[in-house]
Amino acid sequence: MNGSFTLKDRTREKYMFRNRLIIAIIMIIFLSFLLIYQFINLQIFQRQYYTTLSKKNQIDFSPIPPRRGLIFDRNGVLLADNIPAFSLMMTPNKKDEMQKTIAELSKIIKITPDDIENFNKQAKQHRRFEQIPLKLKLTEQDVASFSTNRYRFPDVSVQAALLRTYPLSNAMSSVLGYVGRINEYELQYVDTTNYAATNFIGKLGIEKYYEKELHGTVGYRQVETDASGQTVRILKNIPSVSGKNLYLTIDSRLQLAAQKALGQNHGAVIAIQPSTGQVLALVSNPSYDPNLFVNGISQKDFNRLQHDPAHPLYNRTLRGLYPPGSTIKPFIATEALNANITNTEFTLFDPGWYKLPNSSHVFHDWKPGGHGWVNISKAIIESCDTYFYDLAHKMGIDRIDDILGQFGFDKPTGIDMGEELAGNIPSPEWKMKNRGLPWYPADTILSGIGQTFMQVTPMQLATATATLANHGVRFRPQLLFATQADDEQIIYTHPITETPVVLKQDIYWETIINAMQNVITEGTGYSFGHPSYSVAAKTGTAQVVNSRENDNAADNIPIQLRNNSVFIAFAPIQNPKIAISVVIENSHDAIRISREIMDSYLLNPEQDIAHATTRPAQ
């Protein structure tokens, strides 16, 4: 065809167009099958998977926190309460958005860096759309100023929640411990489902030990939600089950009296009911306000407590390790009588010192010039060291360790609080292992008066004293008096018996207890005075520095170097109601303090559990 003019070749064009149209049709058919393939894929093969996802999308479980059980003392006095408080709650969001919101909020409500840190910690652990407390315990002012600005913060709300408080503050912290916000570490050990709505967990003391009972069971609201997590309607409501209320064996009046008696002294007081092992008072002084910890203690407050030289955070009753000093003597004496190593007739002349037959080393008695002729009773009454040096020498360390073990000095008492230390009853094996030194005869002799490496906790001492009062019947010390689930009967706990200390004749017990009674009337415990009830007791002095020549209690040496005074006692002697151990650091005040505690308990009318369940005014 000539190129000067173009003519449309219609037939060719039409033919070519047909071809191209067929290509297009093939493409269309192919792509349609691609779509159908995907329908089959999604709606038939993966149906199950997407159905599950779809259900999860719409239905959300929102957990309902259980109400934490209350804690009362044995008379029904409230020790741990839940008070409604307003908390600022925020839904975690994208990070920069959250920061913006917090910055805006700070303009109307004071938010500390601690609050933000706590919030961020929890935000990492919680699920999407779940609200997390940003600030607890809002003031009325805070609530009011937030309410007027609420529209600016769609992700933030104020919620009323129950906050733990301890009405008796410092007086109960050694027993109750406290609750605090759950941290990451604790989350690993709790049932995260049950704690889904819980912000607090017991950190120490009873609150920690009985966490399971106190916490209760989480409830659930099954709700249909929309994509923004908002509840459309409630499908199912499983109410939470409140934690059990606990009644402790503690008598808060005695506890307060003991704390008052201790005053500024550093030390520990434990009172036990010998017939059951119930702990009536457990005071470590100085103590701290557990309420500080509930809200997340500020770094400043924590540092203050942490670095206080008086160690208020240290629970001396269970973790304080003190040389028992002469208070160990009655326990050693029981075995000496039982094994016929000595008897009531045997007397020993005390010149004021003791010497082993083939040794030149002199062991001094605390009383220069000595006690003269001494039998076992006088040895206890006047706390004669020489007599017990001799006894220890005759008994040998194995026998001493055995009887002390029977009284429970070789292991923790097993009180229902945890965190307890075991003390130390030294043996040759122990010395070799821990000090790398052989056991010398002198070690045995000094063990006879509770010195050298011997260490006990006030809890062990009190438990052993109760055993003495019981003529060898042992109970494990207990703090839980009773539990009560919601609106149900109070269930009392039973005493737990331990292997008793059995002596061949009951007269041995009486000999020692009589002597201990005379400790008050004519012996080292004379300053106890003359109460209307009968008391058996033993004094002790534990050296802080090894200087027997000086009177360490004298006021002319630094306080922290003065001797500790230890005192054990029980009363009355027939059917004892109370056994106590008192350890006072760097002071000889133990006897006076013990008298006040005994009087407070024995001279006050008894109260029943049914009384005084009213809440103290906040």
Add this chain to the structure above:
Amino acid sequence: MPLQDQLSERFRRKQSGTQYRTLLQVLHIDITLLLSVVLLMTVGLFILYSASNQSSAIFSQGIMHIGLALLIMIVLAQLSPITYSRWSLTLFIISLLLLALVLVIGHIDKGAQRWLNLGLFRFQPSELMKLSLPMMLARYYQTSNLPPKFKEICIGILLILLPVLLTLKEPDLGTAIILLIAGGGILLFAGIQWRYILGTTFVAVISAPFLWRVMHDYQKQRILTFLNPARDPLGSGYHIIQSKIAIGSGGLFGKGWLQGTQSHLHFLPAHATDFIFAVFGEEFGFIGCVILLLIYLAIVARCIYITSQAQNTYTRLLAGALSLIFFTSVFINIGMVCGILPVVGLPLPLVSYGGSSMVITLASLGLLMSIHGHQQLLSH
């Protein structure tokens, strides 16, 4: 008149070559196309009612859109293809100007500047371009001796890229892709040689990195997220994940009309517009999806039939391009909603809520009816 006579009268006319013309034929209306479109739009109204959480306001709005669009379709079917051919250049220039105008004074919605506010209603010039670009290209090639020569191809590509780039600038990736495919379709139907097709593909691949750079962040996001939705399950991947959940949980028979939870509880974004197919898939299941796809394919088949019957270059190319646009829109929308294509933001033709899209789609079918309805006149 007795029935016998009627039939014999008709027979006589046919014998004598006199056409018996029905009202539909007089109005140049293709009954197959009309019926399948009406069927589709009826189904669409039901889905819209469900997707809008049974909003009667949106439902009646939807009916209004349909009414207006049908009217425009019928009006456009009356004009002859010759008229369209004549006005092609003018319409193209007007569309280009409007596209430029929208960039200057357009209404911004969701970060994109696509709308012109005409007081009474808002109007998307890029939608209009779906008609005027194919008309322009068909007009350009109607006098050429096809297949097009290199120069003609270059000019064609220029004509395509001009509106495509303007649309991309809005940004409206979906419509830009549709325009690109429509233009490419015309070149294909015009008989462009395979070596040019391969060459253009090569150039496209080469220029992809450049294209990536001029793309908006949200477009890059969408492509990245398409490749891996789990990359950002709360951000742009959320749409794909949620719509797949909706469709997948529909199963074989679906959850039933109005029973879909994904959309009613607002997990599904844009459930009345771009993602309406997910609502349908959730409520009517696999069976429903296949039936809906078949209805679309019926329309596409009729469009292609019309294309194949077209008798001159202009009508042939225009009909081919319009058919292609219709199918591609359906494919891209359903493809993105069920997760085989990236989310580009295109409505589902004739079902998604939205006046502009509805009117333009039915207008394009009106053009096809005009092409089909006027050819007998031309041929006889």
